[in-house]
Structure formats: C-alpha cells, structure tokens
Amino acid sequence: xxxxxxxxxxxxxxxxxxxxxxxxxxxxxxxxxxxxxxxxxxxxxxxxxxxxxxxxxxxxxxxxxxxxxxxxxxxxxxxxxxxxxxxxxxxxxxxxxxxxxxxxxxxxxxxxxxxxxxxxxxxxxxxxxxxxxxxxxxxxxxxxxxxxxxxxxxxxxxxxxxxxxxxxxxxxxxxxxxxxxxxxxxxxxxxxxxxxxxxxxxxxxxxxxxxxxxxxxxxxxxxxxxxxxxxxxxxxxx
Amino acid sequence: xxxxxxxxxxxxxxxxxxxxxxxxxxxxxxxxxxxxxxxxxxxxxxxxxxxxxxxxxxxxxxxxxxxxxxxxxxxxxxxxxxxxxxxxxxxxxxxxxxxxxxxxxxxxxxxxxxxxxxxxxxxxxxxxxxxxxxxxxxxxxxxxxxxxxxxxxxxxxxxxxxxxxxxxxxxxxxxxxxxxxxxxxxxxxxxxxxxxxxxxxxxxxxxxxxxxxxxxxxxxxxxxxxxxxxxxxxxxxxxxxxxxxxxxxxxxxxxxxxxxxxxxxxxxxxxxxxxxxxxxxxxxxxxxxxxxxxxxxxxxxxxxxxxxxxxxxxxxxxxxxxxxxxxxxxxxxxxxxxxxxxxxxxxxxxxxxxxxxxxxxxxxxxxxxxxxxxxxxxxxxxxxxxxxxxxxxxxxxxxxxxxxxxxxxxxxxxxxxxxxxxxxxxxxxxxxxxxxxxxxxxxxxxxxxxxxxxxxxxxxxxxxxxxxxxxxxxxxxxxxxxxxxxxxxxxxxxxxxxxxxxxxxxxxxxxxxxxxxxxxxxxxxxxxxxxxxxxxxxxxxxxxxxxxxxxxxxxxxxxxxxxxxxxxxxxxxxxxxxxxxxxxxxxxxxxxxxxxxxxxxxxxxxxxxxxxxxxxxxxxxxxxxxxxxxxxxxxxxxxxxxxxxxxxxxxxxxxxxxxxxxxxxxxxxxxxxxxxxxxxxxxxxxxxxxxx
Numbered sequence: 001x002x003x004x005x006x007x008x009x010x011x012x013x014x015x016x017x018x019x020x021x022x023x024x025x026x027x028x029x030x031x032x033x034x035x036x037x038x039x040x041x042x043x044x045x046x047x048x049x050x051x052x053x054x055x056x057x058x059x060x061x062x063x064x065x066x067x068x069x070x071x072x073x074x075x076x077x078x079x080x081x082x083x084x085x086x087x088x089x090x091x092x093x094x095x096x097x098x099x100x101x102x103x104x105x106x107x108x109x110x111x112x113x114x115x116x117x118x119x120x121x122x123x124x125x126x127x128x129x130x131x132x133x134x135x136x137x138x139x140x141x142x143x144x145x146x147x148x149x150x151x152x153x154x155x156x157x158x159x160x161x162x163x164x165x166x167x168x169x170x171x172x173x174x175x176x177x178x179x180x181x182x183x184x185x186x187x188x189x190x191x192x193x194x195x196x197x198x199x200x201x202x203x204x205x206x207x208x209x210x211x212x213x214x215x216x217x218x219x220x221x222x223x224x225x226x227x228x229x230x231x232x233x234x235x236x237x238x
Numbered sequence: 239x240x241x242x243x244x245x246x247x248x249x250x251x252x253x254x255x256x257x258x259x260x261x262x263x264x265x266x267x268x269x270x271x272x273x274x275x276x277x278x279x280x281x282x283x284x285x286x287x288x289x290x291x292x293x294x295x296x297x298x299x300x301x302x303x304x305x306x307x308x309x310x311x312x313x314x315x316x317x318x319x320x321x322x323x324x325x326x327x328x329x330x331x332x333x334x335x336x337x338x339x340x341x342x343x344x345x346x347x348x349x350x351x352x353x354x355x356x357x358x359x360x361x362x363x364x365x366x367x368x369x370x371x372x373x374x375x376x377x378x379x380x381x382x383x384x385x386x387x388x389x390x391x392x393x394x395x396x397x398x399x400x401x402x403x404x405x406x407x408x409x410x411x412x413x414x415x416x417x418x419x420x421x422x423x424x425x426x427x428x429x430x431x432x433x434x435x436x437x438x439x440x441x442x443x444x445x446x447x448x449x450x451x452x453x454x455x456x457x458x459x460x461x462x463x464x465x466x467x468x469x470x471x472x473x474x475x476x477x478x479x480x481x482x483x484x485x486x487x488x489x490x491x492x493x494x495x496x497x498x499x500x501x502x503x504x505x506x507x508x509x510x511x512x513x514x515x516x517x518x519x520x521x522x523x524x525x526x527x528x529x530x531x532x533x534x535x536x537x538x539x540x541x542x543x544x545x546x547x548x549x550x551x552x553x554x555x556x557x558x559x560x561x562x563x564x565x566x567x568x569x570x571x572x573x574x575x576x577x578x579x580x581x582x583x584x585x586x587x588x589x590x591x592x593x594x595x596x597x598x599x600x601x602x603x604x605x606x607x608x609x610x611x612x613x614x615x616x617x618x619x620x621x622x623x624x625x626x627x628x629x630x631x632x633x634x635x636x637x638x639x640x641x642x643x644x645x646x647x648x649x650x651x652x653x654x655x656x657x658x659x660x661x662x663x664x665x666x667x668x669x670x671x672x673x674x675x676x677x678x679x680x681x682x683x684x685x686x687x688x689x690x691x692x693x694x695x696x697x698x699x700x701x702x703x704x705x706x707x708x709x710x711x712x713x714x715x716x717x718x719x720x721x722x723x724x725x726x727x728x729x730x731x732x733x734x735x736x737x738x739x740x741x742x743x744x745x746x747x748x749x750x751x752x753x754x755x756x757x758x759x760x761x762x763x764x765x766x767x768x769x770x771x772x773x774x775x776x777x778x779x780x781x782x783x784x785x786x787x788x789x790x791x792x793x794x795x796x797x798x799x800x801x802x803x804x805x806x807x808x809x810x811x812x813x814x815x816x817x818x819x820x821x822x823x824x825x826x827x828x829x830x831x832x833x834x835x836x837x838x839x840x841x842x843x844x845x846x847x848x849x850x851x852x853x854x855x856x857x858x859x860x861x862x863x864x865x866x867x868x869x870x871x872x873x874x875x876x877x878x879x880x881x882x883x884x885x886x887x888x889x890x891x892x893x894x895x896x897x898x899x900x901x902x903x904x905x906x907x908x909x910x911x912x913x914x915x916x917x918x919x920x921x922x923x924x925x926x927x928x929x930x
Contacts (some may be wrong), residue, residue, distance in 0.1 A: 135307050
C-alpha cells in the first residue's frame with residue numbers, strides 16, 4: 001500500500017497540472033441542467049472511477065511488462081536499464097511541468113477518436129456518461145502518468161503497478177474536486193506557480209532514481225523510484 | 239453506357255450492397271436493411287447519428303464505453319492475479335476473485351462482442367473464414383475454458399485474453415471508421431446546376447418558358463448570353479463563345495456557329511444562340527455522367543484487405559491444428575483434456591493485435607499525408623495505392639493549370655510587343671470574356687498603361703472593337719480582323735488585332751501545363767508505374783502537349799464513358815488502377831478506379847467521388863503518396879507478422895498442452911506494443927521536398 005500513498009503524494013504535489021488538463025473535463029461534466037447535489041457528486045465519482053480504471057489498467061500492464069523484463073534471470077541488466085529509463089521519464093515529466101519541454105501534441109487520429117467519443121456523451125449526457133468520459137480521460141497523454149508508469153514497470157509487479165497508478169488517480173482527486181466545487185478552472189497563474197514547484201520536485205526524484213539505479217543494479221529501486229520503458233509514453237499516444 | 243459498364247466483368251460482376259456508413263461496396267450478402275463493411279462502420283454510423291436517433295447513438299457509445307471499462311478491469315485484475323503468485327492456473331484460494339472476473343467479463347463480452355459474434359458466426363456459417371471468424375473462435379474458446387475453470391473451481395482463466403482481443407479489435411475498427419469521412423452528395427448539387435427552365439421557340443417564332451423536363455428532341459430553344467444551355471443540341475442560328483470549364487476543366491472557350499454541337503450544362507458567354515435539341519433530360523451528357531458515376535461506384539470491386547487474406551489462409555490451418563490436438567490428446571489422456579487443449583489452440587491463435595495492425599498503420603499514414611497536404615478519405619486506399627502499377631491521368635485542368643495564360647505575343651512588323659499588348663488590353667478591359675481577363679492581367683503585369691476606349695462594341699462569338707488612341711481597332715478571331723484563318727492551333731487560342739484595317743499581330747493564349755506535371759509523371763515512371771494520359775481533347779492537342787514524352791502513353795478524344803471503359807478494362811486485367819482527374823467528365827473514371835485522386839481545384843463532384851484530394855495542386859504529391867502507401871503496406875505486413883508471431887509460438891505450446899494464461903497475456907501485450915511502436919515510424923515518413 002506504500003506504493004499507493006507515495007504515488008498519490010507525488011501526484012498531489014504536481015496536481016496543479018491536473019486542474020488544468022483534466023479540469024476541462026470536470027467542468028464539462030459539472031455543466032448541464034441544474035440537478036441535485038447528490039447526483040452531481042455521483043457524476044464526479046463516476047468520472048474519477050473511470051479515470052482510475054484506465055490508470056490502474058495501464059499500471060498493471062506496465063507491471064506485467066516490467067516483470068517479464070526484470071524477472072528474467074537472463075536479463076540482470078534489465079533492472080538497471082529500466083531504472084535509468086525511469087529517471088529519464090521522471091525528468092521529462094519534471095521538465096514539462098516547468099514548461100521546458102514542449103508536447104508533441106499527440107497524434108491526430110487519437111485526438112479525433114477522443115473527440116468523437118466524448119463529444120456526443122458530453123452533449124447528450126446519458127445516464128452514467130461520466131464513467132466513459134473518465135475512461136477516455138485516463139488515456140490522455142500526461143507527464144504524471146508517464147512517471148507513474150515508469151515506477152510501475154520498475155516495480156516488476158502488476159499488483160504494485162496497479163496500486164501506484166491508482167495512487168496517481170487518488171492524488172489528482174483533491175485538485176479536481178476543487179475544480180468541481182468551484183465550478184471553474186483554477187487561475188492559470190496559480191497553476192503555473194504550483195506546476196513549477198512540482199517540476200523541481202520531480203527533477204529531484206528523477207536524480208535520486210538515476211543515482212539509485214546506477215548504485216543498486218537491478219534490485220528494485222525503491223518505491224518512489226521508477227522505471228519505465230520509453231515505450232510507455234509512446235504507447236500512451238495511441 | 240450500358241455496354242461500357244457491361245463490357246467489364248469486374249464492373250458487371252456484382253451489384254454489391256453499399257456500406258451504410260462509408261458508402262463503400264461490401265463483400266457479402268445483399269439483403270434487406272442497411273449493411274456495413276465492418277463493425278467499426280456500423281458503430282460509427284450509429285454513434286455519429288446517421289439514420290439512428292441521437293439517444294440510440296449515445297446508447298451504443300455508452301455500451302462500448304462500459305464494455306471497455308469492464309474489460310480493462312478484467313485485464314487489470316487478471317494481471318494482478320498472475321503477479322500475485324507464480325502459478326496462475328492454480329486455484330488462487332480466492333474463489334470470489336475468479337467469480338468476480340467472470341461476472342465482470344460476461345457483460346463485457348456481450349457489450350463488445352455482439353457485433354463480431356453476429357458477423358463472425360454468419361461468416362462461419364457461410365464457411366468464409368476471415369478475420370471475424372478468427373476473432374470469434376478465439377474469444378469463444380477463451381471464454382469457454384474460463385467458464386469451465388470457474389465452475390470447476392480449478393484450471394486456467396483466459397478472460398483477459400478474450401477481453402484484450404475484443405478491446406483492441408473494437409478500437410481498430412473504430413479508428414478505421416472514424417478515418418472514413420462521410421461522403422456528401424455532390425451529385426445532387428450537379429443536378430442543381432442545370433437550368434430549370436428553357437426558352438422554347440415555337441414554329442411561329444413565339445418564345446415561352448417551359449420546364450426542361452418538357453423539352454423534346456427537335457424543339458428549338460433560345461439561349462442568351464450568360465445562360466446555361468439546357469440540353470444537348472446543335473446551333474441553328476447565332477454565334478457565341480461557349481465555355482465547358484465546368485465539365486472538362488478546359489478554360490479556353492470554344493466558338494460555336496450554326497451546325498456546331500453544344501452540350502447541356504455548358505455556358506453561353508456572349509452571344510444569343512438558337513439551339514435545336516438533340517438529346518434532352520436523362521439522355522444529356524451530364525445526366526449520363528451522373529448515371530455513370532452512380533453505377534461505377536456501386537460496381538467498384540473491393541479488394542480483399544491484407545488482414546482478411548492472411549486470415550483466410552490462417553484459419554483453416556488453425557482449425558485443422560485444433561482438431562488434430564483434440565484427437566491426439568483424446569487418445570493420450572481422454573476427451574476432457576483433448577477438448578481443453580483444442581480450445582487452447584483456438585484461443586491463442588487469434589492475435590490481439592490483429593484488429594489494430596492495419597488501422598494503426600493507415601491512421602498514422604493518413605496523418606502524415608495530411609501534413610503533406612494530401613487528404614486521404616479512407617485508410618484502405620493506401621493498400622490499393624501500394625498495389626497499383628498503373629496510373630491514368632486526365633490532361634485538361636489536371637496536367638494543365640485550367641486557366642488560360644498568355645504564352646506568346648507575336649506583333650506584325652514595325653510593332654513592338656508592348657504596343658500590341660497595350661492596345662489589345664485596352665479593348666479587352668471592357669469585355670467579360672475569360673480570355674479578355676487574361677490579356678488585361680498580362681498587360682497590367684508588365685506595367686502597361688491602358689488607354690481610354692471610345693465606342694466600344696462586343697460582337698458575340700467574334701471579338702470586340704472600339705477607338706483606341708484615335709484609331710479604329712478590332713480584337714478577336716482571324717476572320718473578324720480580316721485575316722486568313724490561321725494554322726492548327728494545337729490547344730492554343732489566338733487574339734488577332736487590327737487597327738484601321740492594318741494587321742498589328744496576334745496574342746497566343748494557352749492552358750499552360752502545371753510546372754509540377756512533368757516531374758510528377760517522371761517520378762511515377764521512375765517508380766516503375768505505367769502512366770497513361772486519358773483526354774477528352776483532340777488527338778493533335780494531346781500529342782502537342784506530350785511532345786514525344788518517353789514512357790507516357792495517351793488516348794485522346796475520349797468521352798466520360800470511354801474513360802471509364804479504360805479503367806474497367808484495366809480492372810478486368812486484374813490491375814489496380816489509379817485515376818488522377820479533376821473534371822465532372824472524369825468523375826465516372828474516378829469512381830470506377832481502384833483509387834480516385836483529384837485536386838483541390840477539381841469540381842465538387844470529382845472531390846466527392848475521389849478517395850484522395852491533393853491540396854495546392856502540386857502533382858508531385860502523387861508519387862510521394864504512392865511511396866507513403868507502399869511504406870504503409872510494408873508496415874501493415876510487418877505489423878501482422880508480429881501480431882501473428884507470438885500467437886504462432888503460443889499455438890505450438892498449446893498443441894503440447896502446456897499453455898499458460900500468462901503466455902496469452904504476454905503474447906497480447908508484446909504483439910500490441912510492437913504494432914503500436916512500429917506504426918509510429920510512419921508518422922516520421924519524410925515529407926515531400928518543397929520547391930518549384
């Protein structure tokens with residue numbers, strides 16, 4: 001369970017980013033005709049459950065992959081490589097929070113797929129629609145998720161991977177709840193400041209991970225310390 | 239027309255039903271109700287609300303969404319189950335987890351699998367062993383084994399494999415369908431371009447307005463300047479310049495005099511004409527084109543996609559292998575073990591990545607093509623482009639710019655070119671004739687001063703006259719300025735000029751070739767493709783245009799149906815022809831070809847029926863696209879290889895009776911990941927080199 005809390009804490013630190021990116025979905029779900037407070041709460045819960053499902057799924061997937069690499073006795077170097085790759089992924093996440101790394105913008109096919117799925121749901125609002133919107137939201141490219149997936153792969157366990165990503169989902173809830181309650185996006189200036197702080201933190205964690213990866217070889221690199229194939233971000237784009 | 243279509247076995251072979259979403263012909267049973275070429279289209283059609291009500295559309299999206307939610311949780315829990323203990327096939331002690339997985343997976347199977355099950359079972363019943371059949375076999379086998387294991391309280395669970403296949407295949411089909419833009423009906427727009435009324439001239443000379451449906455062969459109609467000619471016929475009185483730009487892309491108007499033929503939908507530019515109707519209503523050229531397009535679209539024979547061809551070869555082998563496994567293990571260890579191992583062979587045979595191997599490649603390629611200014615309407619066009627060895631090209635408006643250009647100034651002795659051009663431009667600046675605009679623009683481009691004109695007069699079908707700089711000037715046809723008719727024009731038009739009865743010289747106007755035409759066709763030839771120019775223009779003009787170009791063959795004087803015949807004959811030879819054209823007269827050929835390519839400047843109809851639209855008019859994009867298409871097919875092939883590779887290894891293990899659920903999961907993840915990463919390479923395919 002420690003995996004979950006550490007991931008949640010790190011994500012919480014960086015969740016100024018969530019308020020901006022996923023916040024748009026939260027605002028869209030919160031919009032619509034007036035309805036009871038309980039119904040609204042239920043909708044937001046479904047949104048978070050959907051997102052957490054996507055995250056946990058990706059985490060388990062990364063864990064299985066990591067297990068296949070790290071668990072193999074023939075690949076004793078795999079752990080070291082994974083830890084270094086993880087450090088890179090974390091560093092990239094930190095840099096992107098600092099605004100020092102621009103996004104590639106995602107592939108057109110993927111973006112249109114997302115729009116085609118979420119668009120009709122957000123306008124027609126059938127019962128339970130936030131679940132599916134959340135599911136799609138959980139598959140959006142996100143530096144915090146990449147960092148989490150890096151950790152999941154390095155853990156070499158599907159269970160731990162799923163927990164770590166569940167932690168990422170959990171850590172983003174307070175910021176998103178704030179957006180839901182205030183009904184508006186957190187001012188960009190605040191988010192920029194908070195994101196900078198989180199970026200510095202992630203860079204520090206990345207440095208730590210790299211140091212541990214080099215020092216310890218393939219033994220798992222600690223809970224906060226991750227590793228992921230550079231595959232994971234790429235996979236995410238699809 | 240009927241003979242043109244019937245002449246080709248490929249076109250007459252079948253009246254295939256059209257997909258209710260993308261409008262492409264569907265291989266399969268024609269029957270009542272809407273049919274779709276794939277479950278992705280069926281899904282997209284309902285989701286995007288075509289036909290179905292909005293509620294139903296979002297209902298279906300919710301069904302798929304909830305199915306995906308359940309499937310992802312099943313896979314996640316299954317992975318956790320594997321990593322919890324080394325032996326996933328041993329009862330985990332937590333029987334409730336296994337039951338929970340089954341409870342989650344069953345509705346997901348129904349929600350995600352229904353479209354595949356329905357189609358796949360129908361295919362199996364028809365003994366048509368394609369991809370859907372393989373998917374259904376794999377999913378049902380995995381599910382059957384898992385249900386037995388849960389009920390028995392022991393044995394392996396393959397629910398994640400079943401869910402993975404369904405999830406990825408649904409994603410792939412959806413990507414495919416989303417890439418296919420829904421065609422808007424420009425055929426209706428074409429009909430609206432026809433005038434509704436005609437000015438019928440009775441035997442006594444009285445004129446009255448009638449609906450064009452009432453026109454009969456032999457009727458005489460009056461057409462005034464600026465009006466659209468309402469029927470095919472022959473000029474009996476009057477002279478006028480008539481433009482066919484709308485239909486053939488030919489920018490140079492043609493002079494029409496008594497005895498000359500005119501077509502419906504062409505526009506009378508400057509004179510009053512009396513036309514005797516020869517063909518009216520449904521028999522006119524334009525109506526025939528509409529009919530040809532409709533028939534060519536319905537008759538376009540679909541190429542069996544790569545993935546289905548692979549499956550068609552693979553499935554029988556899988557079935558035989560599974561049967562042999564059942565028999566072998568029944569003899570060795572009894573029917574129970576035999577059946578289980580046989581099912582294992584079936585379940586591991588279906589690669590999870592089978593559904594995304596081609597769509598991911600073509601989606602990446604579509605994005606890359608769009609970045610280069612080439613809009614590709616359906617992903618499967620890449621496969622057909624890649625297999626094509628023959629390109630047919632229209633000339634007018636495609637290889638040429640489709641706008642007249644001043645290509646020569648030929649003054650008489652003692653006259654400077656600028657003097658000639660300035661005088662012509664001064665006169666023509668008062669005319670609405672398309673050639674006049676070109677002359678004026680050319681003069682302005684040279685910074686020439688246009689003097690005032692007095693007593694301007696336009697003589698329909700002949701030219702213009704007026705006083706320029708104190709002299710009485712005429713610009714127009716040779717006869718108009720009193721010169722002998724000039725030699726064969728070979729695709730050029732001339733504006734002759736005279737002042738006070740003295741010859742000043744002439745201007746030569748031409749529909750100039752696009753600068754990119756030659757490099758584009760040369761690049762196609764260099765790629766080893768056959769290139770043939772199909773033109774409705776006169777043989778002399780086509781020959782002059784090509785001028786002994788090595789390797790490019792040509793056919794001139796073709797009617798729209800004759801262009802289509804050429805395409806049909808090519809298909810009948812087993813070729814995969816590509817047609818590049820822009821006019822309404824090219825539309826039947828564009829619809830009949832395996833891939834129709836048009837230009838942004840093309841007519842609405844051409845853009846609608848074509849699979850590919852090249853923005854900006856740079857023809858070199860076509861050879862570039864052919865290269866991208868071949869890279870895409872190569873990528874799809876390698877994707878399919880990786881998709882099947884792990885599963886073939888898995889099958890060997892399954893035959894031996896040692897398949898482990900983790901093996902299934904790893905085959906699924908590894909092959910899907912490789913397919914995703916490998917397809918990304920196409921997103922970095924080099925863009926065409928810009929330049930003149």
